[in-house]
Amino acid sequence: MQLPIQSQSTIYAEPWEAGAGAGELAEIARAADRAGFAYLASCDHVAIPRRLAAAMSTVWYDPVATLSFLAGITEHVLLLSHVAVVGLRHPLVSAKQYATLDHLSGGRLVLGVGAGHVQEEFDVLGVDFGLRGPVLDETIDALRAALGQEEYPEFNGERFSFSGLGQKPRPVQRQVPLWVGGSSPAAVRRAALRGDGWLPQGDPRDRLPAQIATLKRLRTDAGIEDPIEIGAITEPLYVGEPGWQAGRRTLTGKPDVLAESLRAYAAMGVHQIQVRFRSRSCTELTDQIAAFGAEVAPHLN
Known part of the structure; x- marks a missing residue:
């Protein structure tokens, strides 16, 4: 699941999240860890322009800081950036941050990357918004080199080039999984040709x-013969009958009914699903997480 609180776009944020903070975030992460969730995800935006703030809000926690915080209070759940706009930063900067996160978490990082869509972020950081696709392609290639096992990684590209520069700590994983986000034709092609997921x-x-x-x-x-991890974001969920207006698209009902609906994703060729629960409070959300782990998940896989 993608964590609440850390990003509060009006598209998906619940009203109670506006007054929540680190304590609630920790409670939710621990609940997901106990329930056997595969990963927790955090978004990435540097700054939101006024023209988009009403819809997107300006609440976007830094993913490296957020996932590092969660690494220290969880044991098993993977930590996913969904997605890091890595084209905004030099790949050696991103490699240093995410290699450290993988090291500190004991090898639990999944690096999700995307092209980004907010032009003002690119403009203020001096990155050409119109070239964000090619920049991301080369950044992915550079990150593959920089997040391997070599203490002195080497890369020579059109925009980035480095050699003879050592970085430790190295990631615990031999190669950090790199998942590409996005549904445009360019994003699907990027995922197919450059992604592990x-x-x-x-x-x-x-x-x-x-x-x-x-x-x-x-x-x-x-x-390319290597397998690729295919994901999907499900409709909003509620385990049981909410007794309140949970939204027209929300899937509700008994655990076996929800599981039957979700198994349709596997039939399409999906390997992992990202879920989101409707809730009116942090407690209701953690109850939903626990119910899903105990009552719905056993009917899956």
Whole structure:
């Protein structure tokens, strides 16, 4: 699941999140860890312009700081940046941050990356917004080199070049998994050709099979035989009957009913699902997390 509180876009934030902070975030992370969730995710925005603030809000926690905080209070759950706009930073800076996070967490990092969409962020940081796609492509390649096991990584590209510069600590993992986010044709192609995983951004169920087919075709055409982790973001969920207006698109009901609906994702070729629960308080959310782990998850996989 993507964590609440750390990003508060009006598209998905619940009203109670506005008054929540580190204590509630920790409580939710521990609940997900106990319930056997695969990963917790955190978003990335540096600064939100006034023209977008009403819809997006300006609440966006830094993903490295947030995931590092969570690494210290959880034991098993993986830590995913969904997604880091790594094109905003030099790849050696990102490599230093995320290698340290993987090291401190005992090898629990999944690095999710995306192109970004807020032009003002790029402008203020001196990055060409119009070239964000090519910049991300090269940044991914540079990060693969910089997040490997070599203390002195080497990379020579059009925009970035480094050698003879050592970075420790190294990641615990031999190679940090790199998942690409986005559902545009460019993002799907990037995931197919450069990713270890694909994180679609809200594709409805009826679009996913065609997107997955395109992803697989691109990999086959490129001669890539390595497996790729395909994800999906589900509809909002509520385990049981909410007794309140949880939203027209929310999937509600008994655990076996929810599980049957969610198994349709696996039938499409999806390997992992990212879930979000409707809730009116932190306590209701942690109760939902526990119920999902105990009553719905056993019907999956």
